[in-house]
Amino acid sequence: MSKITINDIAKAAGVAKSTVSKVLNDAASISDETKRKVRDIMKEMNYTPSSIATQLARQSSFNVGLLIDLSRKDDFLNHFFYAIIGGIESVIGKHQYELTICNASSESSSQQDSPAFMNRLVRNGKVDGLIMDSSIWTAETERLLAELQFPYVLIGDAPAEVTYSAVDIDNENGGRLLAAHLIERGYRRLAFIGGEGAGEPLFDRRVGGCANALREHGLTFDPRLVMAGTANEATGRLFMEQLLALPAEEQPDAVICMNNYTAFGALAAAHAAGVSIPTQLGIATFDDYPLAPYTNPPLTCLKMDTFELGVQAAQMLMTRISEPALSAEQRLIPAALITRASTDR
Amino acid sequence: MSKITINDIAKAAGVAKSTVSKVLNDAASISDETKRKVRDIMKEMNYTPSSIATQLARQSSFNVGLLIDLSRKDDFLNHFFYAIIGGIESVIGKHQYELTICNASSESSSQQDSPAFMNRLVRNGKVDGLIMDSSIWTAETERLLAELQFPYVLIGDAPAEVTYSAVDIDNENGGRLLAAHLIERGYRRLAFIGGEGAGEPLFDRRVGGCANALREHGLTFDPRLVMAGTANEATGRLFMEQLLALPAEEQPDAVICMNNYTAFGALAAAHAAGVSIPTQLGIATFDDYPLAPYTNPPLTCLKMDTFELGVQAAQMLMTRISEPALSAEQRLIPAALITRASTDR
DNA sequence: CATCACTAGGAAACCGGTTTCCTAAGTCTA
C-alpha cells in the first residue's frame, strides 16, 4: 500500500482532483455536501496531503530558518539559545510554519564568497525567512539577502544605522536597573567586571546603562573600577582580587558582573578574602543561569527573557514574510531585575 | 527578474531540461564538454536549483525532525538538548540534510488520538526521519510509526524490550564510575540523593550502577541512605540535613547526587552544618553544568557527552533512512568522570 | 418563455525538478 494521494481521493470520491484540492482549502465554490463527502473519504482512507507538493505549488516552504553557531559546545550561551528556539517555535507553529536549524559557525563564514547557508537554505527555497544571530552577520550577508529581498530578523546587537529588523535584550536599561538597585540599597562606589571593553557593543551598552543610572543619582564610575576582560570565572576572580588589593578608600562597595561566570569568580575571591557579602560588598550580575539562585549568598541577577526574545523575533519575521513592503523595525526586550541576598543590605 | 529555473538554463544553453538535470547530478551520460558549458551558464545566471522541486521529484524531504519538549523554559535540561542539536546537525549536514525542530510537549500528547507531529511532520512528508526524546514516547506513537515503517531513533531511556533504535547515556556505568571513584578515595559509606525513586528508569540505572561498584568492592548501600525525591536544590538541601541529623555512626562519608541542583543543595546544607568537604564528607554528582567547576570546593562530576549523543543518534537515523531493512540498534554513550576537589582526599 | 446571472465543479496548465525510454550519430567488428 503506497502513499495515498489526492488522485486516489478524487477517484474514490468520484470528483476531480481540483475539487479535492478545493475541499482541502475549504473553497467557497464547493457545496457543503460535496465537502462532507470528500472529507469522509479522506478520513476513511487516512489521507494526509503531501506538504512538499503544496510547497511546490504554492511556491513557499512554510519553513523559517534559525542560523546560529552550534559549534560552541559548552558555552554558557546554550540555554539562552535553547529558550529562543522555544520562543520561535511557539509563534511560527501557530502559522503552520516549521523551524529549520542550521549551523553557521561565525568563523567559517569566509568574507569573500557567499556563506554556505545562502545556497543551502535561502536560494534553494528551503526557508521563507531567516532569524540569525548577530554574530553571523557580515556586510556581505546583508547585501546578498537584501538583493534577494529575503525576509530576515537579527537577534542580538545591531549596528547603529540598521536597515533591517532586529531584536535584542535591552542591555542599556538592564545596566540602569542593576546600578539603580545598588544605589537604592545604599551602595555608592560601583565597579564593573568583565567584557571585551570599550568598542564591544554589549560592553558599551551595559556599562553605559550603569553609568546613566549613576549619573541620574549624581554619581559616576571611577574609571579604574571598570575592568574589561574575557567574561569568565578566572577573570572575575582575578579582578576581584585586584579590587580588594586597592587601598581601603578606593575599594568599591559593590560590583556588577558581566555574566554569572564572572560573578562566580568574584564571589569566590570575595569569600577567600573574608569579605562579607552583602554587608561589606554587594554583588549583582547580568544573566540568571539556572544555578545562580543557589550560590552563597544567592546572586542578584538581571534575567533575560530569551523565550520572549524568540517570540518577538518570530513575530517580526512572520510579519515581514506576509508583508514584505513594511519597513524594518527594531525592538528591545526588557530585562528583569531579580533581587536576591547578594545585594540585600 | 523572477527566479531562474532549470528551464531558463536549458534554454540559455540550448539543451533539454533533462540534460540540465543530468548535469546537476553529474550523470555519466553527459559529455564533459556539455557539462562544462551548462555549468558555466548556471554560474553566469546565478542559478540554484529549487530544493522543493527536487524533494517532490525524489520523494524525499532531506529533512530530519527533532522532537523535544520545548515548553520547559528554564529547565536544566536545556543546555543538554542544545548540545544534542549541535551533534545532530554536524552529522546530517554532511548528508545534505537539514534539521527541523518541533515542539512536542509531553503533556499535550493525548493518549487517544495520534499526536500532532504525526501529521505535521511525518505523514505529510516534511521529514524523512525522526529523533525524539524518550519523554515523548507513547505506545501509540510507536505503533503509528511502525505501521508507516518510518525511521526514527529515541534519545534517552528505552523500555526493556525495544523494537526500535535508541541511544542513551550509559547511566549504569556512570554510577559505577562515580561510586568506584569514591571507594578508591577511601569513602566507604555512600548515600544517594535525588530522583523519583525505584521504578524510574534513570534512578534505577544510576543507583544500580553505584550499587554494582559497591558490590564489586564488597560493600552495599545502606537502604536508608538512598533518598529519592524531585532532583532539585531544595531536595538536596533537605536530604543532606536529614543525613547529617543521623547518629554519627550512621552518617554517610560520601554522597552521590542525581544532578547539579541536588549537589548544590547538598553542598549548601553541608556548609551550613560546618561539615568540611572533602575531608569529612565527599560529594560527587551526575551531570556537569557550566558552573559546577566553580563551586566551593569544585564538584566532582560525571560529564555527559550530549554532543556525542546527538552525533550517534543522527548516525543511526541516517543509516535507518538509507537502509530501512537493517534491524534496530541500541547504543550507550559513555559518561566521563571529572574529578575535582569535592572528593579529593 | 427567453434571457441572464450565478453556482458547483471539472479540465488542464502549472510549480521545477527527475527519470525512463528512445533515437541519431559514431565506433567497432567481420
Add this chain to the structure above:
DNA sequence: TAGACTTAGGAAACCGGTTTCCTAGTGATG
C-alpha cells in the same frame, strides 16, 4: 561496407498538489 553496439542527449511522463478558466445546470427576471 553492412550490421551490431555504444554513446550523448532529447521528449515526455511523472512527483502531488494549486489555480485559472470554462461549462453545464439552476433559479430569477421581464
